[in-house]
Amino acid sequence: MKPNLAYIFYLTLGLWSAASMAQEPVAPDISAIETLAKETVAKKIQPAPNARVSIIPQTLDNRLVIPRCSSPLTAALASEREISRNNTVRVSCTSPDLDYPWQLYLSVRVSISYPVVVARETLAPGTLLSAAQMAVRYVDQYSVNGEQFDATAQLIGTRLKRRVPKDYPIFGSNICFVCKGDAVSIIARTEKFQIKTVGEATEDGNLGEQIRVKNTRSNKMIEATITKVGEVRVKM
Template sequence: MKPWALITLFLISFSAKCETSLELIREVAESYTLENLNADPHAKVTLQTNALDSRRHFGDCDQPIQASSQSMKPGTRYTTVKVSCEGSSPWLVYVPIQIDIQYPVVIATTTLAANAVLDSSMLEVRYVSSSSLRGGHFSDIDSLAGARLKRRLAAGQVINQNNICIVCRGDPVVIQAVSKNLAIRTSGTALTGGALGESIRVQNTNSRRMVDAVVSAIGQVKVVM
């Protein structure tokens, strides 16, 4: 090999060793994104980073590499992270990242008719992209056991609060009347239906009195006195 070729090869090798790799820049951008997403700990997060221009070269940084973004918002699907070196040979690059967050949610395993009473054989938990979720969904099958569907659901469809009533109109309910020093339980009938935490109208079986109560569980409501 000619002497000038050896010198060129040495210079290329030396230059490569004194550069910050594109792979390291990508890792810094992705680590920053994961740390600042504030995603639910039960969620699955997938990042897809756009390929960086391989023609660009970034010198070895003699300071910690910095990362920042002005587009990190809850629920964001895209962000751009600025990765930079503020050392003696400064540089910066913007790294576009696509974000997919999947949550564990309860879905119907088969087509279900309106008024079906849910049980575990009809349901399963599956990870679903946040971009496909609408309204309040559930992650626990047991919390839906005994709930009734308001409308027909197709297999694979997510169960959300708009699909069900935890207490339905005409259902018998246990009314728990609570005050600071007293708790009384009695039976009643739901005059309207609702999901967990919603206010419904119920009638006390014994007194025939109608009151507003909050749905607290399957077949149970609470009245604060």
């Protein structure tokens, strides 16, 4: 039986057409370009685990005519500077079948915020802080200046040295874990034993800082490190 030449011709033509269509470059999807720009910026960000990160790429006009591209798009930051609030991403197509490569620039906005302890109400100097007087809010990274705290438990029992307005961050410079004139426990510890006595702070200090303390029993002045509210430690 002779082969049906017409059938073979049309079958071959169909396969050739399908292959041609598969190789035909297509215009990239606008949403895919925006996603690629967002992912490019995200790879350059290494925030702390407790940070909140928002990355918002520029929204392209749906009427924008995107040139065709038969190769995967590539994207890179338009400059080598560190990630900031506003960034520019270059999206490119370098398909070998194009007469010339094309590129598109998108702006990408980044917002990074961190948890910071703030005052629930306006607090006066001399206030002993309690959990009810504080709250945790997320603050933009560019507003996080100086020593701040990310948990209210860190500040319970500390004393304010100056007025703090409502919703304002409580800075390390606003407080003292041990304040001048406070009675403190003085701890001296080794691996085998511990000595505990009492004293009086002669200056303000915060956690980890060294201050001068007067030993109430011996009247001697010593250098001690603040370990928590109302407690200092000396070396043996």
